[in-house]
Amino acid sequence: MELIAQFFEELYHRTGWNFSVLYNAWEAKKYVNGIYIALELALWGLLGAMIIGALCCFLRLVRFAPLRWLVTAYIEFFRNTPGLAQLYFLFFGLGSYFQLSTYGQNGEPPFLSPFKFVVIGLSLQYGAFVAEILRAGIEAVPKTTKEAAEALGYGRWAALYHIVMPLAFRISLPALGNNMAQIVKSTAMAYAIAVPEALYVAHEIWTEHFNVIEMMNVVLLTYLGMMWIFTLIVRLIERWLHVPGMGR
Amino acid sequence: MKAENATPQVILKDVRKSYGQLEVLKGISMSVNRSEIVSIIGPSGSGKSTILRCINALAPVNAGSINVAGIEVNDPKLDERALRRRVGMVFQSYNLFPHRTVLQNIMMAPLQVLKQNRADVEQRARALLAKVRLSEKENAYPGELSGGQQQRVAIARSLCMNPEVMMFDEVTAALDPETVKEVLTTIRDVAAEGMTCILVTHEMRFAREISDTVYFTDQGRIVESNNPKDFFENPQDDRTKAFLDKVL
Numbered sequence A: 001m002e003l004i005a006q007f008f009e010e011l012y013h014r015t016g017w018n019f020s021v022l023y024n025a026w027e028a029k030k031y032v033n034g035i036y037i038a039l040e041l042a043l044w045g046l047l048g049a050m051i052i053g054a055l056c057c058f059l060r061l062v063r064f065a066p067l068r069w070l071v072t073a074y075i076e077f078f079r080n081t082p083g084l085a086q087l088y089f090l091f092f093g094l095g096s097y098f099q100l101s102t103y104g105q106n107g108e109p110p111f112l113s114p115f116k117f118v119v120i121g122l123s124l125q126y127g128a129f130v131a132e133i134l135r136a137g138i139e140a141v142p143k144t145t146k147e148a149a150e151a152l153g154y155g156r157w158a159a160l161y162h163i164v165m166p167l168a169f170r171i172s173l174p175a176l177g178n179n180m181a182q183i184v185k186s187t188a189m190a191y192a193i194a195v196p197e198a199l200y201v202a203h204e205i206w207t208e209h210f211n212v213i214e215m216m217n218v219v220l221l222t223y224l225g226m227m228w229i230f231t232l233i234v235r236l237i238e239r240w241l242h243v244p245g246m247g248r
Numbered sequence B: 001m002k003a004e005n006a007t008p009q010v011i012l013k014d015v016r017k018s019y020g021q022l023e024v025l026k027g028i029s030m031s032v033n034r035s036e037i038v039s040i041i042g043p044s045g046s047g048k049s050t051i052l053r054c055i056n057a058l059a060p061v062n063a064g065s066i067n068v069a070g071i072e073v074n075d076p077k078l079d080e081r082a083l084r085r086r087v088g089m090v091f092q093s094y095n096l097f098p099h100r101t102v103l104q105n106i107m108m109a110p111l112q113v114l115k116q117n118r119a120d121v122e123q124r125a126r127a128l129l130a131k132v133r134l135s136e137k138e139n140a141y142p143g144e145l146s147g148g149q150q151q152r153v154a155i156a157r158s159l160c161m162n163p164e165v166m167m168f169d170e171v172t173a174a175l176d177p178e179t180v181k182e183v184l185t186t187i188r189d190v191a192a193e194g195m196t197c198i199l200v201t202h203e204m205r206f207a208r209e210i211s212d213t214v215y216f217t218d219q220g221r222i223v224e225s226n227n228p229k230d231f232f233e234n235p236q237d238d239r240t241k242a243f244l245d246k247v248l
């Protein structure tokens, strides 16, 4: 650590390349905290997306048609509009209209912090994708498999729970993994409503030192690293759930 | 076997079934006694599978009545679970659950549908695995087995529900000639224990050897039925003759 800091301080004095986060302890701490917030956003968003996705997928199987239409409308809306626009809609639109994102008259803190808005935004956006992926997975379970379950006395929901869902989840996993990894990148939109995640902190740093190019490199490599870790975790889950000979 | 124990166990009376405009079953009547072995043969599309699917209520009928072991299948208040625990069905495409091991496949329905005691089910499942000569495969996944092995597991899975009637729908049609034999041997064992069996098959020699009664279907009707000797040696209807000329 000491060595790295010394090296980059040297580098700055000799060449003018100013990677200030790598030797300035205070900035480093802030930046690490930014990364931490980004990861936190990604994990909460992922959890929310999975819950919303599974719920929507489930609601679409219900026989009551208006409910299915409502869910479909939500999915179409959130899949086909930009994430940043959705966040603005939630934060500046709904948030201020219902006074969820604004300070109270006597300076009471807002009901929902910007951090929570980003989590909600990510959950809604990615939940729509998860719902679609899970549905495709359910449709990929062969009809004959469902029929065999029926012939063994399974009812509709029991077959869904014991047979169709476990199979659909395994079928969906690669697509789910790819999609969920994208959530790491999308956390950067939190910048727009001043959540101090990695990009936001980097911005603060480069406005101070005018080292935009250096900081942009640091930021991009950070995201690359986070994506890499995320992808690795997905691989591990895939291996853990792998069934010998399935999909042959 | 038929003469000494002649209680009808499956009775179809003038069963009619349509898919949209297409009438697939045009008045099917048959009666199968306890421990009787019945084969249904006939050209492709003549409605053989549909008869089986109507018997265990996988396909609802449009008219007529079906009674299985005292259960009225066409009753709107039909208890499907009660029916299906009495009627086992094995499919051409095996339809094992790929995410569960061989032993789990056999135990699933008795545990999850019938809520039976695990120790009892496990004991029964192991005995059945031994019977289909696959004890050493109990921890394998379906994807790791040959077609013939998968089909024998599927038979064991059905038998573990302790059915009173077993239905086999062209269960050897997807197998290569060497493995056909092992599956037929298994069916022979099941039949020899006094199980009522209804089988749809293209294996004429097997049908002749094992059956008490052979039914010939063509275009949704039963054209002819007889004991196997007379059926194969002295067919009455021209359509039966033409069919047998083609396949024998």
Ligand SMILES: Nc1ncnc2c1ncn2[C@@H]1O[C@H](COP(=O)(O)OP(=O)(O)OP(=O)(O)O)[C@@H](O)[C@H]1O
Binding pocket: B019, B024, B042, B043, B044, B045, B046, B047, B048, B049, B050, B051
């Ligand atoms: N789910 C369905 N929807 C529409 N038509 C169907 C359906 N299932 C079967 N049919 C039609 O019903 C007719 C009888 O089909 P069935 O599967 O009972 O024939 P089969 O005698 O078993 O033929 P095979 O020997 O090819 O298995 C066919 O014309 C088929 O196209």
Ligand SMILES: [Mg+2]
Binding pocket: B048, B049, B050, B169, B170
């Ligand atoms: Mg058929």
